Structures are given as C-alpha cells and as structure tokens.
Amino acid sequence: MTPSDSRKSSTGTSADNAKAGVFSSDEDLKSIAKRLRRDIVTMIGKAGSGHPGGSLSAVEITTALYWKILRHKPADPQWKDRDRFVLSKGHAAPVLYAVLAECGYFPKAELATLRRLDSHLQGHADRTSTPGVEMSSGSLGQGLSFAVGAALAGRLNGQSYRVYALLSDGECDEGQTWEAAMAAAHYKVDNLTAIVDNNSIQLSGFNKDIMNIEPLNKKWDAFSWHVIEVDGHDFPQVLDALEKARKVKNQPTVIIAHTIKGKGVSFMENNVDFHGKAPDAEQLEKALKELE
Amino acid sequence: MAEEIAPREVYGKTLVELGRENRDIVVLDADLPPSTMTKYFGQEFPERFFNVGIAEQNMIGIASGLAASGKIPFASTFAVFAPGRCFDQIRVSIAQARLNVKIVVTHAGVTVGEDGASHQALEDLSLICSLPGFTVIVPADAIETARVIRTVAAHQGPCYVRLCRPKLPLVYDDTYRFQLGKAVEMRPGKDVTVIAIGVMVAQALEAAEALAKEGIDCRVLNMPTLKPIDKYAIVKAARETGAIVTAEEHQEHGGLGSIVARIVGKTHPVPMAFVAVKDVFGMSGKPAELLERYGLMAKDIAGAVREAIKRKC
Numbered sequence: 001m002t003p004s005d006s007r008k009s010s011t012g013t014s015a016d017n018a019k020a021g022v023f024s025s026d027e028d029l030k031s032i033a034k035r036l037r038r039d040i041v042t043m044i045g046k047a048g049s050g051h052p053g054g055s056l057s058a059v060e061i062t063t064a065l066y067w068k069i070l071r072h073k074p075a076d077p078q079w080k081d082r083d084r085f086v087l088s089k090g091h092a093a094p095v096l097y098a099v100l101a102e103c104g105y106f107p108k109a110e111l112a113t114l115r116r117l118d119s120h121l122q123g124h125a126d127r128t129s130t131p132g133v134e135m136s137s138g139s140l141g142q143g144l145s146f147a148v149g150a151a152l153a154g155r156l157n158g159q160s161y162r163v164y165a166l167l168s169d170g171e172c173d174e175g176q177t178w179e180a181a182m183a184a185a186h187y188k189v190d191n192l193t194a195i196v197d198n199n200s201i202q203l204s205g206f207n208k209d210i211m212n213i214e215p216l217n218k219k220w221d222a223f224s225w226h227v228i229e230v231d232g233h234d235f236p237q238v239l240d241a242l243e244k245a246r247k248v249k250n251q252p253t254v255i256i257a258h259t260i261k262g263k264g265v266s267f268m269e270n271n272v273d274f275h276g277k278a279p280d281a282e283q284l285e286k287a288l289k290e291l292e
Numbered sequence: 293m294a295e296e297i298a299p300r301e302v303y304g305k306t307l308v309e310l311g312r313e314n315r316d317i318v319v320l321d322a323d324l325p326p327s328t329m330t331k332y333f334g335q336e337f338p339e340r341f342f343n344v345g346i347a348e349q350n351m352i353g354i355a356s357g358l359a360a361s362g363k364i365p366f367a368s369t370f371a372v373f374a375p376g377r378c379f380d381q382i383r384v385s386i387a388q389a390r391l392n393v394k395i396v397v398t399h400a401g402v403t404v405g406e407d408g409a410s411h412q413a414l415e416d417l418s419l420i421c422s423l424p425g426f427t428v429i430v431p432a433d434a435i436e437t438a439r440v441i442r443t444v445a446a447h448q449g450p451c452y453v454r455l456c457r458p459k460l461p462l463v464y465d466d467t468y469r470f471q472l473g474k475a476v477e478m479r480p481g482k483d484v485t486v487i488a489i490g491v492m493v494a495q496a497l498e499a500a501e502a503l504a505k506e507g508i509d510c511r512v513l514n515m516p517t518l519k520p521i522d523k524y525a526i527v528k529a530a531r532e533t534g535a536i537v538t539a540e541e542h543q544e545h546g547g548l549g550s551i552v553a554r555i556v557g558k559t560h561p562v563p564m565a566f567v568a569v570k571d572v573f574g575m576s577g578k579p580a581e582l583l584e585r586y587g588l589m590a591k592d593i594a595g596a597v598r599e600a601i602k603r604k605c
Contacts, residue, residue, distance in 0.1 A: 080362075127360075127389050134360065136389040139380050145350045146385060149357020149365075156318070156340065156363065176381070179350035187342075 029067060029235050032102065033059045037264045038291045039098035039111055045284035047115040050123070053274045054168060055095040057199040057232070057259040062099050064238045065164060074104040077131045083161050084150050086135050088143020089168035089197065090124040091276070096133065097121050105132035141174025143167065144194060148180050151189040151252075162246065165194045170202030172213045178223065184252040185224035193245040194225075194254045197232065199261035203275050220254045232257025265290055294461035294494075297434035300398040303455060304329025306441040307366060311337045317445065320355050320367040322348045328368040328398045348373045352381040352393070359391040364445060367393060371400035371413030371454055375420050386450045387423040394444050395420075396453040401541035402574040402582040403458050403491055412574035418546025420452045421519050427451040427472070428519040432493035433462045436516060439470035447472065454490065456541070458579050461494045463514070473517045475525035481511030484597050485529035485536050489515055489548050491588075492539035492567070498590035503597055510597060518548060523555050530560040535600040537565045539593050541583075544568035563603035565596035 036059050044050035062085075066072070070083040087096050094114065101108045106120065113119035122129050124138025135146050147165035154161050171177055184192055202210055213219070220227045226248045230237040238257065245253035261275070262268030265287040268279075279287055310317045311333055320342045325331035334341035344351045348369055355365040367374070374397050375382050386393045400413045421428050427449060431437040437455065444451040463478065478493065479500050488496035493514045500510040511533055513525060529536055536556060538549040549566040556562060569586050583589050 084361075135356075136384055139384045142349075142353050142381055142385050145353020145381075146357040146360070148350075149354035149359075150361050151357070152342070152354065153358045153361030153363050157361070176347075176349045176353065179344075179347040180353060183344055183347070183350055183354065 029063055032067065033063050034264070034291055036063060036095065036098040036102060038288060039101070039108075040094045041265060041279060041284060041287045041291070043094055043097070043111045043114040044278045045281070046112055047278060049115060049278050050094055051091040051276045052094070052265070052268055052279065053201065053261040053271070054089060054092045054197065054199065056263045056265065056268065057261050058089075058092055058095050058166060058197045059263065060233045060235060060238055061166065061195055061197060061257055062095055064235055064242060066099050066103055068239055069242045070164070071161065072103075074132070077105060081159055081161050084134050084147070084163045086143045086147045086150070086163065086165040087125045087133070088137055088147070088165050089140065089171055090137030090143075092166075092168070092197075093121070093123070093125045096125060097130070100130070100132040103132075106130070140168065140171045141176040144177055144180035144184070147192055147194070148184045148187070148189060151184070151192040152187060154191055155189070161191070163192045165192070167194055167196050168202075169196055169198045169200065169207055169213060169216070172196065172216065172219075173202075173211050181220065181223040181225065188250045189252050190249050192252045193242065194252065196254060196256045197259055198256050199259045201261045201270065201272050201275065205272055217256055220256070224251060226251050226253040227256065228253060229256045229258065232259035233263055294463070296459035296461050298457070298459045299431055299434045299437035299455045300329045300457070302434040302437045303396060303398070303441055304332040306438045307333040308336050310442065310445050311340065314364070314445070316362060316364050318342070318358055318363045318365050320344060320351050320365055322346055322351045322369045322373065324369055327370070328396070330366070330368050349378040349381045352378045353385050355393045356385040356389060356391045359393045360389075365393050366396055368396050368398065370411065371397040371416045372411055375416055376413065379419055382420070383423055387425055390425060391450065392448055394451045394453070396441070396455065398455045399457045400454045401456055401491060402569070402586055402588070403456050403541065403579040404574075405457065405579045405582065406576050408576040409573040414541075414543045414569050414574065415546065416454065417518060417540075417542050417548070418550075421546065421551065425450060426519060427517070428454075429517050430454045430489040431516055432488075432490055432514050433460050433464055435462055435464040435466065435468055436470055439468065440516065443470055443472055456491050460491060463493050463497065470516065473520050473522055475522040476514040476516070477511065478514050479510070479512040481509040482533055483509040483535070484601055485511040485513060485533045486539060486593060486597065487513045487515050487526070487529070487536060487548065487552055488539040489518065491541045492593070495588070495590045496539050496593055499593035499597065502590065502594050508597065508601065515548060518551060521551055521555070523559075526552055526555045527559045530556050530562045534604050535563045537567060537593060537596045537600050539567040539588075541588055542568055544570055563600045565600040567593050567596050
C-alpha cells in the first residue's frame with residue numbers, strides 16, 4: 001500500500017498507516033479535539049499568559065491534519081519525507097504543542113512548562129526549541145514565504161511531501177503574505193496548501209473594524225489560488241477540503257476555514273479579550289467543566 | 293597601478309562554479325540579477341534560480357524554507373534592501389531559526405555613486421552584526437570575494453557578505469587563501485595599526501605608503517570577517533603598536549570601528565581614531581567625489597593616524 005493509498009482509505013489499518021508515516025488513531029476526532037482544548041486552556045492557565053482564542057479556533061484544523069492527512073513520524077521529527085506543517089500564526093503555539101504532545105513528539109507533562117524559563121515550549125513557536133516545530137514564527141506574515149521555499153525544495157529534490165501553512169486572518173493584513181501568495185501561484189507550487197483560520201477577530205477587535213480583509217476569497221482567487229471555503233469546526237468539511245487540495249494541480253490551494261475565536265469555551269467565544277489573555281483559576285475551572 | 297575588477301562580477305561567476313559542483317546550491321534575487329550578477333547563475337541553472345520580483349521580505353522567507361529542507365540558498369539584493377528592507381525576516385526566519393542562508397549584497401556604501409542616499413547602505417553592518425549567530429564578511433577585492441563565496445557556501449550557518457558596486461584594485465594575488473575569522477596583515481608596522489575593510493583596504497595601504505615617507509611605520513590589517521572578529525589580532529595590534537585607526541565605508545555607529553573599540557576598551561585601551569561616515573546620509577555624485585566628501589580617502593586615513601599617534605602616551 002502506498003502512502004497516498006493509505007491516506008485515502010478510511011479502512012486502512014494502523015499498521016499500514018504507521019508504515020506510511022501517517023499518525024493514526026481509532027479514536028473519534030471529536031474526542032481528541034476536546035482533549036486538546038482542555039490541554040490548551042490548562043497550559044495557558046498554568047502559564048498565566050498566552051493566546052487561547054486563536055489556539056482554540058484552530059483545533060479541528062490541526063487535528064484533521066495530524067491524525068488524518070499528514071505523513072509524519074513523531075519518533076523521527078526530521079524524517080526527510082515528512083509532510084511539513086508550518087504554523088505561521090506563531091501565537092497559536094499552544095494548539096500545536098497540545099497536538100505534538102498528544103502525537104508523542106514529547107511527553108505531555110512538558111505542557112505544564114509552557115512559557116517558563118528554559119522550557120522547550122516557548123511563548124511563540126520556535127523550531128530550535130521544540131521537536132516537531134518546523135518554523136520559528138510569532139512575527140506575523142512570514143510563514144507562507146517559508147512554506148513556499150519548503151515546497152520548492154521538495155520539488156527540486158523530487159520528493160513527494162506536501163507543505164501545509166496555517167495562517168491567521170489578521171495575518172492577511174501583512175504585505176508579505178501577499179508577496180508569498182503571488183510567488184506561490186507564479187511558481188505553481190501545487191504541493192502547498194494554505195489554511196486561513198478565519199475567526200474574524202484580531203488582537204484589538206473585529207477584522208471588519210480594524211482592517212477589513214474581505215472579500216478574502218476573491219483576494220486569494222485574484223492571486224490565482226484555488227479557493228475552498230469550509231466550516232473550520234466541521235471535520236468532514238475540513239477533511240474533504242484537504243483531500244481536494246491534494247488533487248489540485250498547477251496552482252496552490254487555500255482553504256478559508258470559517259471558525260470561532262475561542263471555540264469550545266462559552267465565555268471565550270467571539271471575545272476579543274481572550275486573544276492574548278490567560279483564564280484565571282476560576283475561569284479555568286469553568287472552561288474545563290464545559291470541556292468535559 | 294593594480295588591476296581593477298568588480299567583486300560582484302566575480303561573485304556571479306563563482307556562483308556558477310558552485311552550482312556546477314553542488315546541486316543543492318540555489319540562488320534567489322529580487323529583480324536585480326543584472327546588477328548583483330546572479331544573472332549568470334540564472335542563465336545556467338534556471339530551475340534553481342528564483343527571481344522573486346521586488347519582494348525582498350518574501351525572498352528571505354523562501355530562502356529560509358529552502359534551507360530548512362537541505363538547500364544552500366544564496367539570496368542577493370542591494371545592501372540597502374537587505375538587511376534594511378527585510379530586517380525582521382532576517383531576524384526571525386533566518387537568525388532565530390538558525391537556518392543556513394547566505395545573504396550576499398552588492399552596492400554597499402557611498403561608492404554606489406549617482407543613485408544617491410536612498411541607495412547607499414551605510415548602516416547595514418550595524419544591523420546585521422546585531423543578530424546572534426550571523427557570520428559577517430566584507431571582502432577587500434575580487435580575489436578575496438571568490439574565496440569568501442566558496443567559504444560561506446561550505447560553512448554551516450547564516451552568513452552575510454557585503455560587496456560594493458565599483459571595480460576595486462586587487463590587493464591580493466592568486467596565491468591568497470582566505471581564513472574565516474582571521475585578520476590579514478597587509479603590511480607590517482610598529483607605530484600604529486590601521487584596521488580596514490572592503491573598499492578602504494586599498495586606501496589604507498596607500499595611506500601607509502605616504503606615512504612611511506614621514507617616518508611613521510604603519511601596520512595595515514584587513515579585517516574581512518567582522519563577525520566573529522579576530523580579537524587576537526586586535527589585541528596584538530593594540531599592545532604592539534599602541535594606537536589603532538579603523539577605516540570603513542559605513543556609519544561610525546555600529547560598524548568596524550565600534551566593534552574594534554569594544555574589544556580594545558575591554559582588553560588593552562589605546563588611542564583610537566575612526567575613519568567612517570559621521571552620522572549623515574549620502575548623496576548623488578561620482579564615487580571618488582563621494583569618498584572625498586565623506587572623508588573616506590587615503591589622506592583622511594593618514595590624518596586620523598597622525599591624530600591618534602599624538603595621543604599615544
């Protein structure tokens with residue numbers, strides 16, 4: 001069974017998947033997502049700072065990728081033929097850390113060290129600190145350029161890996177995002193998929209009030225990308241879009257994932273205050289109760 | 293008079309040689325291949341050449357992505373645009389990420405000439421030397437440039453190489469071997485040491501020649517590697533000659549002079565003088581006129597030497 005066969009097949013066994021480098025679990029994706037959300041709010045609560053809103057909005061996207069789409073080997077993070085996941089929205093590091101720990105890149109106990117002195121889990125994603133983190137980010141707008149370079153390297157090397165870049169919608173304010181978008185289409189890097197976590201809120205308010213990025217789909221379309229829009233919390237839609245993106249040739253694909261900032265915790269949902277604020281002890285308790 | 297060759301011309305030709313030897317060498321440019329001379333590589337290896345258009349920030353990001361998957365990217369533009377236009381991209385996507393990208397810039401300093409202040413990088417070394425882990429090199433002529441480009445291609449880690457626009461007189465012959473992190477004694481001397489980089493090395497040698505006629509025995513060091521700098525050669529010069537003059541086509545702030553002064557101050561304080569641009573922007577003019585206007589001529593170095601020697605105990 002080839003890697004691509006195993007990824008397409010919903011009946012592929014764990015052994016097949018492991019051979020192909022696909023991390024596999026028979027567990028329902030929804031229950032994994034719920035556990036990741038608990039990890040996210042817990043680690044940020046414990047750290048006393050961090051970005052829950054944009055981490056919670058990206059849970060289904062990252063779960064779908066790491067459990068069903070990416071070829072990766074947690075025991076061998078530098079595996080040459082791995083699919084690359086680039087977290088361009090580096091402040092959402094907690095969702096990536098929760099995913100990586102759950103996959104076994106490092107012990108789950110390390111999540112409690114988030115943002116502490118000498119921790120492997122820095123406040124923003126750092127490739128030199130954390131196994132499985134492809135790129136250092138946190139200064140917005142740089143990830144898509146890196147992803148284009150990684151995709152070009154794969155093409156030059158004759159490797160079949162794919163590159164996935166997760167962008168924030170606020171990041172679409174940055175000029176560099178569009179420089180990279182132009183280049184990706186120019187070089188026809190069809191081994192690249194961008195996903196925009198379109199949760200409609202940036203640090204200081206709703207996008208529409210701070211800097212309107214709409215019509216976002218038309219912008220990407222005008223930059224010659226294949227555009228797919230989905231509900232970013234609906235697993236079948238997200239998985240279907242990721243599968244379709246793999247089949248698009250001669251142009252990169254962007255998945256605009258409509259999400260809810262703070263998804264899963266009632267008082268964080270659509271609340272700009274929880275872009276970059278940790279829950280206090282009482283709020284953490286309430287959040288965990290909601291995520292039981 | 294020594295033969296004159298443009299270092300950037302040699303850079304372009306050396307890239308082609310490297311490209312033939314190693315398939316992992318890739319080259320990026322931001323719409324300046326005819327000026328940076330990456331055009332030669334693009335002609336021979338179009339599939340490994342990425343002219344990304346006028347988008348320096350994106351060029352740096354793509355280079356970092358290529359490096360992270362095992363390529364050895366050379367990214368070129370003018371010195372005003374890297375690090376100036378894309379400092380944060382160099383900081384996060386290359387330096388903090390510790391990726392093996394080679395940034396080779398051309399058209400540094402006032403010798404750009406008629407294009408004027410916007411195109412005359414005089415602060416690039418200050419910016420790039422502030423980033424942890426970067427190797428920073430300023431070759432003094434075309435021969436040294438060829439050696440430096442080969443060295444950085446083989447070196448693991450981020451590198452910045454600064455080249456100028458005009459032809460420069462050769463200060464080396466074909467037997468020259470470049471050593472990363474080592475100063476080169478161009479001329480022995482015991483009364484004072486002139487430490488120079490790039491365009492200013494030939495000027496320093498000319499100054500030493502003139503000073504010899506006045507009975508001043510001037511040591512001349514070429515300091516091609518600004519980072520990591522050759523501390524040993526600097527301390528030795530301070531101890532043995534008792535005065536140091538630095539010469540660079542760069543702002544006085546944050547360049548060669550600042551770096552040398554920091555080391556001299558911490559180890560063996562001696563009188564120093566600085567031949568550099570004094571906190572002003574450049575302007576249009578002929579390269580020679582501009583070197584004269586900003587006090588970057590052999591006679592300015594000689595004047596700084598006389599002044600520093602006066603302050604010796």
